[in-house]
Amino acid sequence: MKKIIIFVLAAAMGLSFTACGETNQNTQETSSASSVVSEVSYTELPDDWQPVSLEAETVELDHSPYMDYLSGDWYGTVQDVVICFTLSADGTFVLSVPGLAEETVEGSWNFENGQLLLNGDVNQEVLVMEDYLYWPELDINMLREKPETYIPGEVQTDVSEEDFTGYWVSLYADLEGYIIPAHLIEDDTDIYLEGKWVALGGSLFGDIAREFECKDGALVYENGQGEESVKIVLQFLNDGMLKLNASMDGRDIILYLTPQVSASDMEEMAAGWTEED
Numbered sequence: 443m444k445k446i447i448i449f450v451l452a453a454a455m456g457l458s459f460t461a462c463g464e465t466n467q468n469t470q471e472t473s474s475a476s477s478v479v480s481e482v483s484y485t486e487l488p489d490d491w492q493p494v495s496l497e498a499e500t501v502e503l504d505h506s507p508y509m510d511y512l513s514g515d516w517y518g519t520v521q522d523v524v525i526c527f528t529l530s531a532d533g534t535f536v537l538s539v540p541g542l543a544e545e546t547v548e549g550s551w552n553f554e555n556g557q558l559l560l561n562g563d564v565n566q567e568v569l570v571m572e573d574y575l576y577w578p579e580l581d582i583n584m585l586r587e588k589p590e591t592y593i594p595g596e597v598q599t600d601v602s603e604e605d606f607t608g609y610w611v612s613l614y615a616d617l618e619g620y621i622i623p624a625h626l627i628e629d630d631t632d633i634y635l636e637g638k639w640v641a642l643g644g645s646l647f648g649d650i651a652r653e654f655e656c657k658d659g660a661l662v663y664e665n666g667q668g669e670e671s672v673k674i675v676l677q678f679l680n681d682g683m684l685k686l687n688a689s690m691d692g693r694d695i696i697l698y699l700t701p702q703v704s705a706s707d708m709e710e711m712a713a714g715w716t717e718e719d
Contacts, residue, residue: 508553508570516575516584522623524589525582527575535560539620540588592621594698595681599659606635606661606676609703610684612644616696624697631686631697633676635661640676646695647688 509531516527528536529551537547549562558568558575568584569576575584592614598605612624612631624631631644640661641651654661654676661676677685684699 512553512558512570514586515588516586517588518577518580518582518584519589520580520582521626523626524591526588527584529558535562537564540591592698594621594685595679595683597659597685598678598680601659601678603637603656603661605678606684607637608701609634610699611702612686612697613683613700614698616698621698629697631699633684633686633699635676642674 512529513531514529516529518525518527524540526536526538526540528538530536533550533552535549535551539545547563549560549564551561552559553570556570558570560566560568566577566579569578571583573585576582577584610633612629614621615624615627615629617627629644629646631642631646633643634641638654638656638661639651640654640663641649643649652663652674654663654674656662659678663672663674665672671689673689675687677687679685679698682701684701686695686697686699688695688697
């Protein structure tokens with residue numbers, strides 16, 4: 443499967459590559475410049491000429507304050523996904539998605555003229571501001587503080603069928619253990635729940651309506667056997683979200699849905715329709 447971080451970055455920027463012909467062009471320009479210099483004629487110096495001795499003080503730039511300031515973790519958000527930009531004092535960097543240590547983009551960095559020059563998997567320039575980094579190619583500010591991300595709530599088992607009633611739409615998806623916004627995988631699942639009856643919509647499930655069974659505080663639907671079996675489990679979380687866990691077509695799907703119309707709102711709507719009738 444495509445690396446998640448590459449998938450996210452590709453949506454916001456293109457990787458920089460050095461053209462093969464650039465080196466040849468630079469060589470030709472250097473050769474041309476050398477030929478011009480070789481044609482210059484110098485005036486002969488007089489016999490009594492003596493060079494003037496100048497004691498120039500060698501100045502070494504101390505980059506240690508910048509290294510201390512820049513080293514460490516910086517955070518930004520790309521396509522609603524948190525990205526961690528880690529700069530090490532040895533001149534290397536790692537770009538990663540927190541929680542997915544194996545999904546990284548790596549390279550080396552150097553500080554020059556107020557900029558971070560990156561080389562490696564990405565060849566970019568990052569501007570060093572007073573208290574943040576600005577990445578022009580991504581058009582994001584990177585800060586020391588890590589942005590808040592969605593952490594699913596605990597599953598509630600002491601619930602009834604009525605607690606599920608409402609209209610729900612997918613907000614997050616679990617992709618290999620990492621929670622990402624559902625729109626990144628183009629998920630548009632929505633669910634209408636009333637009692638045991640569940641209407642599933644969106645490109646993932648199509649438009650289907652099934653009667654679910656209430657088991658241990660969850661709504662469960664099972665059909666078929668083997669690879670063609672389908673199992674959908676709906677669980678109510680203590681943060682007010684709905685967790686959908688589906689096993690179908692040989693794959694597992696986990697979505698987190700947010701209520702758009704609650705059970706109480708539906709009751710008010712139904713009461714209003716009754717009064718109008």
